[in-house]
Amino acid sequence: MLLTGFAHPQDRPSATRGSARTLLVLRRTGSRAFGWVSTSPVYLPESTEDSGLAELNHDWAGFTAAIDPTRFRRRGTWMEGEWRVSATVFTGLKRSQGGFQGHWCGTAETPPAHWVADDVRVVPVFRAKHLRLRVERIPVRVRAAVLTEDALELSGAVDGRVGRTAIRLHRPEGGAETVVDLTADGAGFTARIPLAVLTGGAESDEPWQAELVHADGRTEPLVVDERGGPVTGQFPLPGTADLLHVARDRRDALELAVRPPVARVDEITELQDGFVLGGSTPTTGQGPLELVLRHSDGTAELRHPATATSAERFRVTLPAGTATAGGDRLPLRMGVWELLLRTADGTERRVTVAPAAFDALPAAVTVGPKTVKLERRWLDTLFVDSSSVLTAEERSAFAQHRLRTVDYPAAGHGELREAVFYDVFGGRGYADSPGAIHRELVRRGVDVEHIWAVNDAQGQVPAGVRTVRVQSPEWYEALATSRYLVGNTHFPDFVERRPGQVVVQTWHGSLLKRIAHDVENAWLADAGYLEALDHETPHWSVLVSPSPFATPILGRAFRYGGEILESGYPRNDLLATGDDALAARVRARLGIPEGRRIVLYAPTWREDQQRDNGAGFRLDLQLDTEAARAALGEDHVLLVRPHAHVREPLPGAGDGFLYDVGDYPDVQELLLVADVLVTDYSSIMFDFAITGRPILFFTYDLERYRDVLRGFYFDFETEAPGPLVHTSSELVEALRDVTAATADHAERYAAFRALHCVLDDGKASARVVDRMLAG
Template sequence: MVAKPEDIIPEELARRLRFLPEATDEDQRAFLDAAAEFLAAADSAKLRKLPPIARIKWELVRERRLADLLTVIDFERVNPSAFPVRGRLRPYVAIPGVDSRSLPASVTRLRLREMPVRAKATEVLWQDGKIVVHGYAFVANLPNGPGTLPRLAWLRAPGGRRIPVRFRAQESLRATRDSKQALHNYDNAGFEITIDPAKLKSRGKWKSGTWGLTLALPRPGGYVPGKAQRVDVGSAGHSQARYLGDGARLIAGFHEDVFQLTIDVPEAEVTDQTATADALRLGLRSPAGGKRPTKLRVVRKGQQGGVEYPLAPQEAGDGDQRWARWGAEIPFDDLTVATEPTEKTHDFITHIEFADGSSRRATVLEGFLPGRYLRPGGREIAVTTDGPGLLKLHDRARQAVVDRMEWTRDGVLLVEGSYTGPGDRKRFVLRHGERFEEHVLPLNWTDSESRFSVRITPDKMTSYDAVLPLRAGRWYFSLRDQDAWGNKGDVPVKLRADLIDTLPLKKRVAGRTYAVNRRYFDRLFLGSGPVLRGEERGAYRQRELRQVHTPAFKREPLTESVFYNSFGGKQFSDSPRAIYEEFVRRGIEVEHLWSVADAQVDLPPGVRPVEWHSREWYEALARSRYVVTNVGLGDWYERRDGQCVVQTWHGTPLKKIGADLLGTPKANLQYIASLPHRFRQFDFVVSPNAFTTPIMRNAFRCEGEILESGYPRNDIFHRPDREKIAQRVRATLGIPEGRKVVLYAPTWRDDQRHTASKFKLDLRVDLTAAREALSDDHVFLFRKHPKILDAIPGAGQGFVYDVSAYPDIAELYLITDVLITDYSSVLFDFAHSGKPMLFFTYDLEHYRDTLRGFYFDFTERAPGPLIKTSAELIHAIRTADTVRRTYDEKYAAFVRDFCEPSDGLATARVVDRMLEIGQAKG
């Protein structure tokens, strides 16, 4: 069993080891002393169970071999989940620069469990009567080049015979990408395994049983076995039942995420379902002369016992004498449990009981047609199936079920289905499964009001006044009431069970693959594939682009172009946009290239999009005469001779940043140590004001030029056409005439997380109360921080507007009458407007004292009231003019300290300096 370092190593020692290369000589010696004391009392057997790299590090700590220890830490930082392996018969870890032979063999030697097979089944198909499994398999950290030893695969039932199956190697770029490491290439780890079910017969007959698939891959000293695991959300990750004839069926699928095959020879199975006004009728068949089914037992999931229904003999309508026919009636009242329309789904499990006292779960015959039967109160009884072919009975809220889909030649997805649930005619919603972003589409209803259809053009989705493709990821289908206040009442859209085998339904449109697929058996989604090519995706390919291709690009001549990067390719906005517009205004003849992530940025004519981290992106970064960015470029990047690289940055710091976090738990010593190099990449850094300049100098360890020009993005407050821009923005958002605009733009909370980099919406504003108090003459614009994912309740209902995806917040400032924020740097930009600001700081003490420190006393210098409750906030919005007058003196002092220079010439100063440097270098 492998031990986790965090379960053995004290947290403080682990942190000091992590940042040991950045520690002083004195601190390094102190660490070795403290570690020696820990190791003297530690259980050596537990230390030997640490992962290989951790074992090596702590052995080097024990031996006080500081130079080798720092070498291993540096290697691990570059290769966090991979290491080289040497040894033909006895494999061991070989870190470059460290003599492995000088360490105990028990430390460097790899155990079998430390060379696991990473195997994934990415596609399971039924072709010509055989099961075909596509996927990839490799041994972690072992080179995967062609060798003399074959890869093998076989099926085995528990305690049964082993049946070899054909294992054919294929190329798989995905194997390397999914490995999430940059050291090893696993491109030839793909496989195609073909399984003939006939080989699973026993003496020429089908026999029920389950067969596991084992892969055997060569490793030093022999082979290592492994299992093919589930990898995808979608059809490839679901079980599927296939009928083999002679009353047998095969189930190919996953148990506890491991692929397996099951042969099932049912003594009876459900053939069809119909209904009377009051009851569900189920038809069954059993082999003539076989076990006699006598009744059905239906049990509500989670309960015991159940209700029994007798099976009566039926006449065979098809005259097939091989089968006996049976029928049972289940009153709908027996399947009706819910008392409220929106109550959760209640599932029923059905067993077939036999005369000999045995029973089995009821399965359905191939071609079984599902059905839905309406019940009072907006409910329905659904009769359907699942991947293994089990009969499924549900008491559920009425759901939308799709029964027809097709792609048109020009890339439009046509979806048709039925819904008989309550409520007004609904809208169709595409909702992103991770980001919770939404697109709302109109539905077409037939005269019967139960049939709906929708047209989805995934490469042409409207976002404000832009037309963009669907963002990469899974977009789930739902129906929503037109006046819904959020998504809690959404109706999931599902696929009729007998159409499951039509998925995935793929279409290549405008350089991106879209695929209709499913989750939880029948829940529909539209998958939007990546823009990057296969040879550009993943850690290994990105390392190649940085270390192999970029040096080659740098040997090519510079191009007379400006390469812009705004927030990692997410927007056409901020100071880079202002600089672009100044270049255009001056008529400077250069090519304009813009970083675009996932094709999600709408650009003006004459600007060429360059996909983030594509081959073209690296080439543009290496060959453009000018590079303008408002975020870091990574510590791998180095400016080439002749280039002018400008860092415009993107805020005035209230919260402590960079090296100013030293001495706190938030300090990342590795990042701080890299700052001098990172900022040597830039010819100059733009500072917004005199307050920020010394902070940049220290917090970013900036040794070069800092141009205190003001932020180009804030020149928008001085533009002569700002009123015209404001009118366009109001029209784009659809804000009614005469309504005052409240903009709420909070920052994220470090302790409110979905994942390490995705944060929850910490919503403390009572939006329902705000609507009641303000909606007659206000609208409420809500702009989430890009790191926050959750949806905004009430958005789209006339009062609350989710403007998180609006391309440039600076344009929103122009229409804003009152800004609400907290500790976000938007307050420094909006202060240029002179309009009222309210600070919803419900967690001020916790945020300031626990999460982040401040550079100044915010409670004393804030140019507006600090508000604790939603009710106080709503009152302050209604009295914003009075609030502004109350804070006139503090507001003026704030502008004086944080908004100078503010003359509309910041962009001109930055471009002048760029051209001066560019001409000198050119």
């Protein structure tokens, strides 16, 4: 039996002398018998200024230990009972002892039993923060399950010393119970369970649990033994779409349940950039199959076509990456992804892994800087785990604390280098005003290094730009040593502007809705946002303003007394000058057919719509996309671009009419190709107004948003550069004839542009770069 694992990260390392060695201690419960097992530890030493001591940081330290099962045998007899496993770490004369906890998935979550004889096995169990090895004799082993016309027939091996025994089936929560005779014949047994018993409570899908009942009243689990071949599976039942699931629980005890079918993967092949899965699922039906990947926080869904190779079999290629709306290939976003098999009628089947494929897991491939793994959880549920781009050592609490408090300040004492550090929304990629500033610097041929923060490898940058992983050592170093920091949102809270360093805050929106200290509700204050903002603003060298209207508001809302550069937003140079060649490439990247009118729907976020798990905000789509498709689908396409804070899949996207462009890298390129903009209170209206194209405002919650959530800086109802519509049906009707819908708003539109777009002449990037290089 081989144990492998690691030490969980701690907030602080321990200071110890010399090198360390580790032993595993096996102690039998209720006995003084014990044994030692050597391990092979891997430690990550961290230096300290205290001479004579070495900080041994055990965060993520790995170990392996092999346990010979013959240790549980004495004079030819297996010593039944439970052995507790603990680790003793010796560092010089110092000794510390502790237990083991199971990992959250894989064989450590549901450790497999190890058969050491035909009727004896060693079962690892985690309990009370200790690993325990239970040596147990199994007198009855189920080795076959066959469904007949009216019964489930079980057969297997039985110990000759077993006397009169029966099988008890019970539902712990439901209270139902039945007893079935077990017939022993030599070394084998048979038992017949009528289907009427199993289907009698069809209104409940709670499993029947099986146990042996001996003549003296003793009970023990009825263990499934699949050493000779599969026992578990799902079997069709006459007269119902549900199936009989023959399964085993974490103790390998038999479970029976009447439930909808699942997809069982029994073949797993690793590719260079993904996996091929093969499996079975009853009645794949007519029409296409899809493998659905759904992020565990509910913020993303990916779909891949699957092939029905027969009425009962399917096969699918599962990439370890994804394509964005703009066609970029990126690794899967960090986190756990649930797998579902969706049939043509929309039914989703849970994807499980058959015991025959357990040994193929974990399966792992490397995509860029990430490792993407297939794993199992809850015994047989298959899922995908996309790792962090940071190593385990880099993301530990100890490492991050040290990088912030030691390495970042130390790097700040060195020379500044001629480099520009760019950040867009905390590492989302190449876009917005920082992207425009980069292009202007390249156009001028300024001799600086360009460094771009990218979080979780979820962004691509142009040639000549170096990426750094957010929170990596090189990210901290770049923040401390780059002469120029350019960002469109908040910089990390530990950043302090050095002498000679220029921090350019471009921000990311013009001003209709109130921001920062001007917001009169508790959502921002409760999150500690305003305190963090007050700490950050003194370190800005210059704050970019999009217009004379916005300048005094920005200074007041941010409580910023430094320089405000009234330049216009660099990102809008593209919209002011236009670029027909780029527009054609964007349409091609999106796959929009020629001749289709492009409607871009870009709503803002609502502070009161935070997801229950804290992962961003809900989309709360009020637009009836089916009605829009019916009315506009022949000659329109609808692109939906949620706010950056909104992370939720768009139902129905990808049908040729509805496009989810939430992950398109740069929204300015979407504005470049859009014929009509639909928004609500988003600052995107100010950008799109530069083009002079029509804008419709879908303001279904105007009063609440204005009076409760945010409030406005001007009278939106009288100054909006387009009609306000309050229902989805009104919006669809307006889109059918946009010219007629917007005819009465030409003067408002002109006045809006004169007030808010006066600086949008295509030269904002040049003005910002001039100021930045001036120091």
